[in-house]
Amino acid sequence: METQGPDIRTLFEPATIMVVGVSTDPTKVGYKVFDNILSGGYKGKLFMVNSKGTDVLGHKAHKSILEVPGPVDMAIICIPAKFVLDAVKDCASIGTKMLVVITSGFSEAGKTEEERTIVKFARENGMRVLGPNIFGLYSANSSMNATFGSKSILPGNVGILTQSGALGIAMIGRTAIDRIGLSTMVSLGNKSDLDESDLIEYLLDDPSTKVIMLYIEGVQNGERLVEVLNRATRTKPVIVIKSGRSKRGAMAAASHTGSLAGSDAVFEKVMRQCGVMRAETIDEAFNWCKFLSACPLPKGENVVIVTNGGGIGVMATDACEKYDVNLLEDPALMHEVFRQAVPDYGSIKNPIDITGGARTQDYDTAFSAGLKTDRIDAVIALYCETAMFDVDNLERMVEENFRLYTKKGIPITFSLLGGEKVEKVLNGLREKGVPAFADVYECVQSLGALYKHYRRMNAPVERTDTYKFDLPSVEGLVSRVRADGRTFLLANEAQELMALLDIPMPRNSVARNLEEAIKAAEVIGYPVVMKVVSKDIIHKSDAGGVALDLENRDEVVDAYQAIIRSCRRYNPDALIEGVEVCEQISLKNETIVGARLDANFGPVIMFGMGGIYVEVLKDVSFRALPVNRKEILRLIKETKAYTLLLGVRGDSQKDIEKVIDTVIKVGSLIMDCRSMSDIEINPLVAFDQGKGVKAIDVRVLLNKDRGL
C-alpha cells in the first residue's frame, strides 16, 4: 500500500541529513559526499553512519542507522547494492522521509527486481526514493552539496536535472567556469520512484530558480511530464536536451539506460507543444541558461541590430530569420532615432551600421539613442575588432549598456569578435555575469530562446477540446473484435466505428442483383464505382471485377453485366455474393489523420499529407493529448498539407474546420478508449469549405497489452 509520502520540498530543504556509508578513504564516494556536505556549508543537522564506527572529518560516526536519533528528513545511501534493502528498512524504522540512493548496480545492471523491492518497501513506509545510480544532488536553498562531484558549485538561479550522472558532474564543472549559478543540480539516475516530473513540481514554485534545464535520455511517464511541463513553462523557461535523436543514438540510449526509446519526432513536437525549448548541444543549452537567467522578458517583438561591421550585420540578419527573431522595419523611426548617432556613410536601415570607424562613445551614443524611444523592445549589439577601436573601453561600455537596458526591461545581447584583447573582455564580462558571446549566431540564438519564452508567457491558456461519443457502443465493438481473437478491425467494423464517431465515409452498399445495383447507384448519386464481392476473387482488378466512373444508369447496367461476365470467365467456381456500389470520391486533397498510444507520451495525434504522399513525403506532425482546436490548427500549419488545404493554383479553400473536428474525434477516441492503440485514416479527403471531409480508408489496431 503506497502512501502519499513526504512533500518534495524535503528533498531540497531537508532539516536533517543522514549519510549512510561514510568511508574513511577520501577516494570513496561516501567520504566525498559527506565532505561536500560539510564544506558546502549545509546548516541543518547532519548524521553519518559507518559500519566501523570510525569518526570522519571530526564527525561522530554511528555504527548503525538504528543508532541515529530519528526522525531524519533525508538519508543518503552510499553502501554496496546488496546491503541497500536492509539499510532502507532501518531508515524506515527511525522515521526517514527521503531516500537518496547513490549506489549503483540495480536496474541499469539488470537488477530490476531488487530495485522494485526497495521502492515498494519505501513507498509502503511513507518514503520516496531518488535514484539509485546517481551522484547525488545539490540545493542552493539549503547550501547542500550532497554530491560526490566538485566542491565548488556556484549558487545561482538555474535548476538542472540530469539523467546522466557522468554528464551531470561534468556539467557542474562547466557551469562553474561559464559562471552559470545553480539553484539545484539533481542526478535522476534510474528514476525508480521520483522522476523529472516530481522535481519540476518543486522547481516551478521555487523562487530561487529562474530557469529549469533538463538532460534526459528516456521518458517513462510522459503523460504526467506533459502536464507538469505545460504548467512549468508558463512560469519560467524550461530547456531540455534529449539525446537519442538519431535512430542509432536512440538504440545506444536504450541499451545504456534501459528506457524505451520513443520516436524522436514525437518528442520534438510534444516539447514544442508544452512550450519547452529543446537544445541540441550542451553549449546551446548553457548559452540559453546564461542569457535567460540574466535578461528581462521583452515587452514586444521589435528588435534592432547595432553593428560596426556590414558583414556581421548580414550574418545577424540571417540568424534572426533562422531563430525567429523579428527585426523592426520602420525606416521613419530608425531615421528619427539613429540619424544623429550614425555617420553619413553608415546605414540607418536596420541593421544600424555605425561603421568600422566607430569608437566606444559611438556605441554609447547609438545605445542611448535606442533608449529614448519605447518602440525598440530588444537590441542585438555586434562588435567586430577594428584597427581603430579602443578595446580598453569595450568591457566598460558593454557592461554599462547591459545594465542600463536591463534596468529599463529591454534585453540586449552582445557578440564580440576579435583577438586576444576581445577574449579578455569576454572573460571579464563572464565574471561579472554579463552575457556576451563570441559568435554572432550564438548571440542571436539566445535572444531567439528568450523570445520563445516570451511567446509562451503571452500565449493564452486554452481549454482542451474533446468529442463526446457513445463509449459503451465502442467498447461493445472492441469486445466483439477481441472475442474473435483479433487485434485489428475489419473493414465493416472500421465503418461502424466511424459511424459511431460521426466521421463520414463514402456511401456504399452491396447489391445482390442488377436492380439493387441500379437502386443503390441512384441513392448514392453518380459517379459511382462498382466492385465484385467474392471471397474467391482476391485480385478484383485482374478479374475485371472493378468499374470506375459510372456516370448514369446505362453505364451501371453495362458495368454490372461486364463485371459478372468477366469474373465468371476468370474463375468459373467463384461464389459471387454481389457487387459493391460505392460513391466515387476524387482523390485530391488527401490528408492523413491518426491517433496512437506513444511509448513515451501515451495518447498522441498525428496529421499530415495523405495518400501515397505519406511515404514519399513523410510530412506528418504530432501532438500529445489533450489538445484544443487552435493547437490542432498549429499542428496542421506545420505540415505541407496546410498549403494544400488552403487551395493551390486557384482551387478554393478546403473544409479545415471539419479536418480539425476529425482530429478531435480520433483523439478523443484514443483518450477515452485505451484498448485501442492505433487509428489511422488515410486518406481523409477534404472537400471545399462547408462540404466536409470523407474518410476513405481506416485502419484500427487494438492494444495488445490490455483487455477492455
Place this chain on the structure above:
Amino acid sequence: METQGPDIRTLFEPATIMVVGVSTDPTKVGYKVFDNILSGGYKGKLFMVNSKGTDVLGHKAHKSILEVPGPVDMAIICIPAKFVLDAVKDCASIGTKMLVVITSGFSEAGKTEEERTIVKFARENGMRVLGPNIFGLYSANSSMNATFGSKSILPGNVGILTQSGALGIAMIGRTAIDRIGLSTMVSLGNKSDLDESDLIEYLLDDPSTKVIMLYIEGVQNGERLVEVLNRATRTKPVIVIKSGRSKRGAMAAASHTGSLAGSDAVFEKVMRQCGVMRAETIDEAFNWCKFLSACPLPKGENVVIVTNGGGIGVMATDACEKYDVNLLEDPALMHEVFRQAVPDYGSIKNPIDITGGARTQDYDTAFSAGLKTDRIDAVIALYCETAMFDVDNLERMVEENFRLYTKKGIPITFSLLGGEKVEKVLNGLREKGVPAFADVYECVQSLGALYKHYRRMNAPVERTDTYKFDLPSVEGLVSRVRADGRTFLLANEAQELMALLDIPMPRNSVARNLEEAIKAAEVIGYPVVMKVVSKDIIHKSDAGGVALDLENRDEVVDAYQAIIRSCRRYNPDALIEGVEVCEQISLKNETIVGARLDANFGPVIMFGMGGIYVEVLKDVSFRALPVNRKEILRLIKETKAYTLLLGVRGDSQKDIEKVIDTVIKVGSLIMDCRSMSDIEINPLVAFDQGKGVKAIDVRVLLNKDRGL
C-alpha cells in the same frame, strides 16, 4: 586593350613593394600598413612614397612615385580616392605589376565609374588590381603583413580570402587566439579586377596552404568560380561562409556590397556540387580549419567512439548521424580489439564505453588497442570530467595519442567536457596545435568535415554530358520570337522547341470537323481529351468546351457535338476554329525540369516534384552546368521526387534514365543558346521504365538583356 597581366604569384611573393601614402601619423592607414610590413619581417625591397618627403620609421621617403626606382612588383595605395587614378598612372610609368588599392570611396560609395576607369587603365598597362576598399593582404610565404590590421599574425597553413574587411581584421585576431596559423589573409573588397577565383588559383598550388577558407557576400563571375572550385577541392579542402542566406539578409548584403544577390538555395547546391564545405558560422569554419589543417586524411570510413560517459556517447552517436560520419558496426571486431581494454560493466558495442571509473591509463589502453587493428579509420574520443579522474594527466594523454594516431594516418578528434581544470587542458592543447573541442557536436562536426573532404578526394573526376541539337534551327526560332517583339514562346513555338530537342509531348492535332476529330483520335489512340479552339472563348471549361476521358469513337462523336453545341450557346458570336484532340496523359509521377541563367552562376539546371506540388512542396534542387549523368542522379536523389520515381505502393519504377536525358537536353540548350534565360517543363510525366517521359507544359523565356 587588356593584357594578360602579371602572374598571380606576384601578389603573394613580390620582390619589391612600394607603399604609396605613408603618413607620419601612427593612427593613419598608410603608416600602419608600412609599419606592419616592416615589423612583419618582409625580406624584399621596400619603398615608400609620402608627398611631404618626410622619412617614417627610419625609412627614406620618396616625394613622388616617379622618384621610386622601378620596376616594382607591388604598389600599395593608401591615398584619398580622388588621387588614386593619377597614382596608378605613375605606377604604370615606373613599371608596376600589382596594384593593391586600400583606399575606399569607390563603387561601394556609388563611384562605380571612377573605379572602372582605374581598372581599365591598369589592365591596359599590364597591371592587375586588388581592391579597392580593402585592409590589405598577408602572405606567410614572403613574411608580408601588408595590412592595417593586427601586427601579430600567426603563420601557418590556412589561406583565408574575405570580402568583408571588418570581419577580416576581426578574424585575424580570432585565428591568433585559436592558434590557427595563416598562409594568407586577403581582403577582396570591391573585387574590381582580381576576385576570389584568381586568388584561389594561387592557393590551390601553394604548398604552404593546406586549407582554403572564403568569406563571401556576393558572387559575380560564378561560372569561373565553379570551374576553379571544382579543381581546388580536388587538391585541398575549401570552406566557405556566405552570409545573406535569408531573404532579409540577402537584401542587407546587397545594399551593403552592391552585389546582386542570387538565390541562396542555388548557392548552397552549387557549392556542394563543387565539393566545397559551407559553414554557417565563423566558429564552425574555424573549427574545421583547425581540425582539417592538423589531421591526416583517413583511409576509410570506419569510425569508433571511445567514451567514459554513456550520455555523451549517445550524443556523439546522434551527431555522427547528423554530420554523416559512419560508425563501424562489427561486434566481433569490437570484441577482439576492446574486450581487454574495457571493464565488464562497460560497453564494447560502438560507442566503446570505458565507464566513469576510467583513468588516464584506461584511455591509453583503449587507444593503443585501437591502433592494433587496421580496420579502424578514425576515432572520436570523448571525456567527461568525473569525480575519479586524474585530470593532471589528461593533457599529456590527449597530446600523445593525437600524435600517435596522426603518425599512423588515423584522424582522432577529442571532446573534453568539464570545469576549470579541463578548460586549462583545452587551452594547453590549443597552444600545442592539438585540436580538441569542449562540445561533442563540434568535435563530431569537424570529423564530418574531414570526411566530406575525404569523399571529394576519392570521387572520380567525371566527364560532363551534353546533348547535341540543331542550334541554327533553335536560333531561327528565337529570331522569329524576337522579331514578333516577344521574350516568351507561344505554345506552338515551345512545341517546336521540344521537337528540336527530341523531348516528347502528348500527341495532339486540331480538327476542323467531326470527321477530322475522329481520325485524329484514332491516330493518337484512346483515351483522348478534346478542347474547343477559339480565340473568342477564353474560359473553355465554363463554356462547356472541354471533354475528358474519351475512350472510343462513340464518345468522341458525342463529345464533339456537345462541345460545339454548348460553345455556340455560350457565345453565339464566337468564331470556332475547331476542336483540339489530345492524347490523355494520367497526371501521376509529375516532375519539374528546368534550366535558367542564374544571377550568380550563369546556366543552372533544376529538378524536383512537379505539378501542383511545386508550390506546395517547394521540393526542387539545383546544379551549375556543365554536369554529368551521375551528378544529375545525385540531384534527383536530393528531392522527394526520387522516391516517387522509384515507384510507391507497389507501383513499378519509372524511366529515370529518360528523366536524366531530359535534364541534359534542357541544360545543353541553356548552355549553348544564351539568348534563352528560362526553360521550365512542368509537369514532365515519367512513365514506367523503358516507356519514356512526356513534357505536358513548357514555358520558355528569352534573355531580356541580349539579342541573338
